[in-house]
Amino acid sequence: DTEVTQTPKHLVMGMTNKKSLKCEQHMGHRAMYWYKQKAKKPPELMFVYSYEKLSINESVPSRFSPECPNSSLLNLHLHALQPEDSALYLCASSQIGGFGYTFGSGTRLTVV
Amino acid sequence: AQSVTQPDIHITVSEGASLELRCNYSYGATPYLFWYVQSPGQGLQLLLKYFSGDTLVQGIKGFEAEFKRSQSSFNLRKPSVHWSDAAEYFCAVGTNRDDKIIFGKGTRLHILP
Numbered sequence: 001d002t003e004v005t006q007t008p009k010h011l012v013m014g015m016t017n018k019k020s021l022k023c024e025q026h027m028g029h030r031a032m033y034w035y036k037q038k039a040k041k042p043p044e045l046m047f048v049y050s051y052e053k054l055s056i057n058e059s060v061p062s063r064f065s066p067e068c069p070n071s072s073l074l075n076l077h078l079h080a081l082q083p084e085d086s087a088l089y090l091c092a093s094s095q096i097g098g099f100g101y102t103f104g105s106g107t108r109l110t111v112v
Numbered sequence: 113a114q115s116v117t118q119p120d121i122h123i124t125v126s127e128g129a130s131l132e133l134r135c136n137y138s139y140g141a142t143p144y145l146f147w148y149v150q151s152p153g154q155g156l157q158l159l160l161k162y163f164s165g166d167t168l169v170q171g172i173k174g175f176e177a178e179f180k181r182s183q184s185s186f187n188l189r190k191p192s193v194h195w196s197d198a199a200e201y202f203c204a205v206g207t208n209r210d211d212k213i214i215f216g217k218g219t220r221l222h223i224l225p
Binding site for chain 1: 153156
């Protein structure tokens with residue numbers, strides 16, 4: 001299995017909702033990442049998990065809460081988001097050392 | 113900290129013509145360099161990567177890139193483009209100090225029939 005699977009593919013949520021994005025990989029990668037990508041912009045790093053521990057948080061607002069329950073799963077919990085948080089959320093994984101990520105196809109999030 | 117610049121926002125080439133997309137990086141030591149492609153609404157696909165060794169790197173879909181330390185460049189090339197190559201191309205740089213890679217702003221490739 002050489003894929004990173006993200007669910008759901010599309011999500012529409014209100015500003016008072018709580019939702020979660022899910023990411024799964026079975027390549028034995030021990031580093032996992034969340035990126036946010038706005039339209040016509042490059043991906044921006046949000047979080048890095050190494051060996052299931054949060055190693056990098058790029059000053060992301062607390063309304064985004066990551067979780068890595070095991071080496072294959074990465075979640076992003078969303079609460080009280082703003083319309084400007086609407087974007088494509090990309091998950092990626094890699095071997096430790098960042099030797100080229102494998103990206104999922106993303107979750108298209110719309111906050112209304 | 114590392115950084116990467118893609119000078120061209122848009123590039124238009126005719127189908128069958130050759131292609132070169134430019135990428136310049138900034139980092140004090142030898143960087144890890146990557147090229148990714150993204151079709152509309154999709155995730156990113158790794159085309160090729162450079163860590164060390166041979167400075168000419170072959171990738172998927174007929175792409176290659178050359179690492180030139182003296183010019184701090186990692187330009188992507190393809191001898192003959194196909195209409196299916198139309199997409200956004202991102203150059204990215206990483207280091208051996210952490211697991212973070214930074215993306216350039218991207219180059220949108222348009223193909224003329």
